[in-house]
Amino acid sequence: MRICVYLGSSPGRSPVYAQAAERVGALLAERGIGLVYGGGTVGLMGIVADAVCAAGGEVIGVIPEALRAREHDHQGITELHVVKTMHERKAMMAKFADGFLCLPGGIGTLEEIFEAWCWSQLGYHEKPCGLLNVNGFYTPMARFIDQVVEEGFLQPRHRAMLLVDDDPGVLLDRMAHYLPPKTEHWLGADDV
Numbered sequence: 001m002r003i004c005v006y007l008g009s010s011p012g013r014s015p016v017y018a019q020a021a022e023r024v025g026a027l028l029a030e031r032g033i034g035l036v037y038g039g040g041t042v043g044l045m046g047i048v049a050d051a052v053c054a055a056g057g058e059v060i061g062v063i064p065e066a067l068r069a070r071e072h073d074h075q076g077i078t079e080l081h082v083v084k085t086m087h088e089r090k091a092m093m094a095k096f097a098d099g100f101l102c103l104p105g106g107i108g109t110l111e112e113i114f115e116a117w118c119w120s121q122l123g124y125h126e127k128p129c130g131l132l133n134v135n136g137f138y139t140p141m142a143r144f145i146d147q148v149v150e151e152g153f154l155q156p157r158h159r160a161m162l163l164v165d166d167d168p169g170v171l172l173d174r175m176a177h178y179l180p181p182k183t184e185h186w187l188g189a190d191d192v
């Protein structure tokens with residue numbers, strides 16, 4: 001069992017974000033869940049990887065060659081895969097993972113969780129998507145997503161596929177028990 005964690009390449013202004021990343025790393029290791037992430041040492045990405053390593057857990061990083069210098073690729077993790085493109089990175093991360101968990105971050109983080117969630121809506125995968133609402137960071141976005149539903153652009157059952165919680169342990173439990181809504185048919189990953 002492995003979870004792909006999307007989170008900032010910056011640490012954020014408040015120490016609560018680093019604390020949350022550390023807590024998630026410790027919880028993953030404690031539960032025997034491997035971490036799949038972007039392979040860097042910078043920001044919250046580095047913090048979650050270090051926390052899993054410190055607790056003796058498995059960490060798989062996937063980083064594009066061109067970003068190795070900018071994101072300071074992590075040399076102390078279980079496996080580091082160096083790929084050519086962003087698309088390869090995302091595909092490999094998704095392939096390794098049994099679910100996707102998003103912590104606070106910038107547009108890279110947002111883009112990644114929205115893609116994972118969108119592909120679950122389309123039936124390309126059935127893996128759970130979770131959003132950890134650290135310190136209310138994602139509350140305005142969750143409100144906006146409610147508006148997307150209210151305005152008729154997103155079905156409530158598809159909104160429900162993104163699990164939102166402020167407690168990392170509860171969120172991981174909810175992801176573990178996630179049952180995807182029934183659709184007409186599920187597309188295979190090779191059809192993407």
Ligand code: AMP
Nearest residue numbers: 007008009010038086105106107108109
């Ligand atoms: P950020 O949330 O902007 O700090 O970025 C977090 C991570 O997402 C970093 O490892 C970025 O390299 C990565 N990232 C940024 N844009 C993309 C993208 N289009 N696809 C995949 N990863 C991305």
